[in-house]
Amino acid sequence: MGLGVVAMGSGAALAQTPAGPxxxxxxxxxxxxxxxPRGAPTTYFTDPDVLTVDPAFNNYAQPNSAIQRLWTGALWSEGPAWNAQGRYLVWSDIPNNRQLRWLEDDGRVSVLRSPSNNSNGNTFDYQGRQLSCEHLMRRVVRYELDGSVTVLADSYDGKRLNSPNDVVPHPDGSYWFTDPPYGGQLYEGAPDAPGGPSNANGRLNPKLGQPPGIGEWRRELPTNCYRVDPSGRVDLVVSEQQVPDPNGLCFSPDHRKLYVASTGKGPGDQGAGGKGDVHVFDVGTDNKLSNQKLFTDCMVDGVKCGPDGLRCDVDGNVWASSNAGRAVGYSGVTIWNPEGKLIGRIRLPEICGNICFGGPKRNRLFMAASQSLYAVYVNTQGAAPG
Structure with missing residues (x-):
């Protein structure tokens, strides 16, 4: 009887042993x-979707910071940029033809500009002026502090640009931008005029729903990268042969290297298009690029994490937005050290189009992902404004 009692008591004790959290x-x-906001708490201390691949990333992840979805309701979010003086984030909702603004003080989101000419990439220069790449108008513009708009570039060698995608400022007063063809479609801009590469059979009417003058251009240029000199001159810096379908770009903290993402085939492309990788160039004192190298092929666990927007932190790590398609768990952000080694990942439930560092200390990573805007604090700072 005593053994039975002991056995019974032991079983009860085992049954009540907590299984752990x-x-x-x-x-x-x-x-x-x-x-x-209705979701359950997601962290005990570290966010489960901020992943350390290499121990070095532990120096850059903020352990007690959780990923937050700040807003949702866009059709395709792109081009986040932080305004340090106004303490707000601006980003593009390309198909809805508007720019949105998130205010840090109360989290309110409002329409900043509508129409936005199907703007894509945005940033702020070293004088605090907003730069925007416009798909519809096929140009790069600067919003002046007095509210007027300056066209920085709309053509090269007498030919209209394709659809500028992303732009970054340089301390010397120049602006560098990419010009792939993704705006040459109904959803994000306007197709070519009949006979152009993105409307070769002429079945599409690019003028429908557009103001006068739109729909009369056709693609004339390869997919290149350009530099707008302070004098206004536009120079070709990276050719399509070097980086086909260039998308996001950023400088290293010392501006001695330029990183350029190559994305997939765009509307009207005759060649193979980009391969979903990132290239790096040395930047000379004469602004000429040399020593091109493949920085990363963006393969993670056998999954292609197609890059889009790029940003560097102050230590030269490259933070790249990731489009992994239907490979759930691989879209979001990949983080690479200056040697091109993957050190960390941030998983999002949506494809991430572009990123930027912001917040008063520039230590908050904002992520424009498909329909939503996400943010997470990190233990580093962005290397450039906007």
């Missing part, structure tokens, strides 16, 4: 993490 929900759990 359940793992927090993440992008890849079932059910997946709820990123809305």
């Amino acid at each position: 359940a793992a927090p929900p993440s992008t890849v759990t079932t059910p997946p993490r709820d990123f809305s």
